[in-house]
Amino acid sequence: MKQTSWIKVAILISLFxxxxxxxxxxxxxxNVAVYNHTLATILVEYASAVYLSDLTDLVTWTCxxxxxxxxxxxxxxxVVDGFVGVxxxxxxxxxxxxxxxxxxxxxxxxxxxxKQLDLDYPDMPDAMVHHGFYSAYHDTTIQPGILKAIKxxxxxxxxxxxxITGHSMGGAMAAFCGLDLxxxxxxxxxxxxxxxxxxxxxxxxxxxxxxxxxxTIRVTxxxxxxxxxxxxxxxxxxxxxxxxxxxxxxYDDGFxxxxxxxxxxxDDSGEDPDCSRSVMGNSIWDHLEYYGVELGxxxxxGSCRIVMDPxxxxxxxxxxxxNFILSRDDPSSSLVxxxxxxxISSNFI
Numbered sequence: 001m002k003q004t005s006w007i008k009v010a011i012l013i014s015l016f017x018x019x020x021x022x023x024x025x026x027x028x029x030x031n032v033a034v035y036n037h038t039l040a041t042i043l044v045e046y047a048s049a050v051y052l053s054d055l056t057d058l059v060t061w062t063c064x065x066x067x068x069x070x071x072x073x074x075x076x077x078x079v080v081d082g083f084v085g086v087x088x089x090x091x092x093x094x095x096x097x098x099x100x101x102x103x104x105x106x107x108x109x110x111x112x113x114x115k116q117l118d119l120d121y122p123d124m125p126d127a128m129v130h131h132g133f134y135s136a137y138h139d140t141t142i143q144p145g146i147l148k149a150i151k152x153x154x155x156x157x158x159x160x161x162x163x164i165t166g167h168s169m170g171g172a173m174a175a176f177c178g179l180d181l182x183x184x185x186x187x188x189x190x191x192x193x194x195x196x197x198x199x200x201x202x203x204x205x206x207x208x209x210x211x212x213x214x215x216t217i218r219v220t221x222x223x224x225x226x227x228x229x230x231x232x233x234x235x236x237x238x239x240x241x242x243x244x245x246x247x248x249x250x251y252d253d254g255f256x257x258x259x260x261x262x263x264x265x266x267d268d269s270g271e272d273p274d275c276s277r278s279v280m281g282n283s284i285w286d287h288l289e290y291y292g293v294e295l296g297x298x299x300x301x302g303s304c305r306i307v308m309d310p311x312x313x314x315x316x317x318x319x320x321x322x323n324f325i326l327s328r329d330d331p332s333s334s335l336v337x338x339x340x341x342x343x344i345s346s347n348f349i
Contacts, residue, residue, distance in 0.1 A: 032268050033191075033215045033246050040219060040248070042069045042090065043165040043193045044293045050082055050098040050170065051296060058083055065294065076156075077149035080142050081170070084149035092161040092191075093153045095146060095177060099168030099296065105284060112229035117202055117239065123183075126238060127205035130230070133198075136169065137176040146177060147185070161189045167295045168226055168287065171197030171218070175244075178213045192216040195290045196226045199241035206244040206270050218243065220276040221250045221286045222261070228281030232271060242270060249275040250290070 049063045049070070057063055061073050073094070075085040082097040117128040137143055150162065162181065166174035171194030178192040190213060197218050201209070210216070220227040227247075233240040247266040266272035288296045 032210065033217050035217055035246070035248050035263070035265050037263065039090075039163075040193055040217065041291050041293075042087075043094070043163060044195055044219075044291050044295070045070045046073075046087075046094050046096040047165045047167040047170065047195055047290075048293050048295050050096040050166075061085075076153050077145065079145035079149065080140060081173070082142065082146070082166075084146060084153065086153055086157055086160070087163075090161070090163060092163045093150060093157075095150075095162065095164045095174070097142075097164075097166030097170035097173040097177070099166070099170045109225060109229065109284075112198060112226075113231060115230040115241075117241065121201065121205055121208075124205065124208050127201060127208055129201040129205055130241075133169070133172045133200045134176060137173045137180070142173070143177075143180065150181075150187075159189070161191065162187060164190065164192045165194060166197070167195045167290075169198065171195060172200045175200060175209070175213075175216070178216065179209060182212050190215065193219065195219045195295060196221060196224050196287045198226050198229050199232065199243050201242070201244075202240060203238055203242040206242045209244045210268075210270070216244065216246065218245075218247045219250065219290060220247055221290050222252065223279050223281055223283035224276070224286040225281045225283055226287050227276050232277075245270045247272060247275050251279070 045063075045066045048065045049058065052058055052063065052065065055078060058078060059075055061070075061075060063070065063073075066073075069089075070087065072088045073085050074088075075083055076093075077084050082095065084093065084095050086092070087094045115130050115132070117130060119129050119131045119134055121127040121129050121134075154160070164174045164178050166172070174192055174194050175197065178190050181187040181190050192213060192215070194217070218227070227243070230241045232242060245266070245268045247270065249264045249266055249272075250261040251264065252261050264275055266275040271277060288294065
């Protein structure tokens with residue numbers, strides 16, 4: 001479906017990938033984050049749990065997507081597109097953000113190609129971010145809800161660490177949350193781990209972020225398309241989007257000999273040419289699963305479901321190609337034929 005549109009996307013990615021010139025380097029401190037595999041595999045379950053549509057599963061933490069790694073988690077408060085709670089095994093407050101819901105992941109991705117930097121970040125000279133990413137956290141009820149929950153959690157458990165996570169645009173919100181806590185509330189025991197996060201600011205912003213929230217890991221997966229967006233243009237100096245460090249890139253070795261992907265800890269530039277930038281970012285499927293954990297809001301087998309009135313469903317048959325055929329009495333009469341989407345859920349991101 002819409003194959004021509006995806007071909008255009010692939011061509012654009014190819015053009016960005018072959019751009020070459022001297023690149024701008026992010027200035028950073030020496031104490032950049034150290035990657036912890038175990039912690040990442042724990043936090044990815046929280047990033048997945050936030051997509052659960054049944055809020056009862058969250059409040060009671062009978063999380064169908066979660067394993068033993070998140071056992072005993074206590075939810076403190078549910079907020080719009082996220083939750084705050086305390087993880088006893090981490091001895092930390094965990095904040096998780098969900099990727100923004102929308103009608104079409106394809107439209108959302110295509111829109112990201114044309115995002116322009118248009119907001120000066122407060123008290124950061126030359127630092128710019130996109131208004132949509134910034135306002136998703138700062139200009140909604142999310143920020144006060146998060147702050148209220150943190151205050152409550154600290155009142156119950158003391159000054160324990162804060163770990164923030166999120167997937168896709170939820171990763172962007174997690175980054176802004178970590179920066180907000182560090183800068184505006186002087187909370188420095190903050191750690192951020194995101195999965196499949198898009199770029200959110202320019203080089204000046206990335207430099208400042210890496211200094212203020214150094215304990216940040218961005219996990220990217222194989223050919224995941226979203227970390228390649230909005231595009232990075234090396235020739236546009238301060239005007240281009242730029243990732244902040246540190247990236248950890250998950251990829252297979254190409255020989256199908258490994259059960260688990262290779263985990264490459266990337267350099268401290270934020271745009272390591274030997275990590276996810278070394279491949280074509282053209283996969284939505286790589287965006288929907290990290291460490292074998294499902295992320296996003298997909299229906300069974302990644303398909304959209306057709307909701308029918310039970311009276312209509314009695315006339316339903318399915319052919320060998322997976323098409324639903326609705327017929328009353330005579331199969332040779334006029335048919336209503338509906339083909340399900342077999343690749344991408346329409347209600348993700």
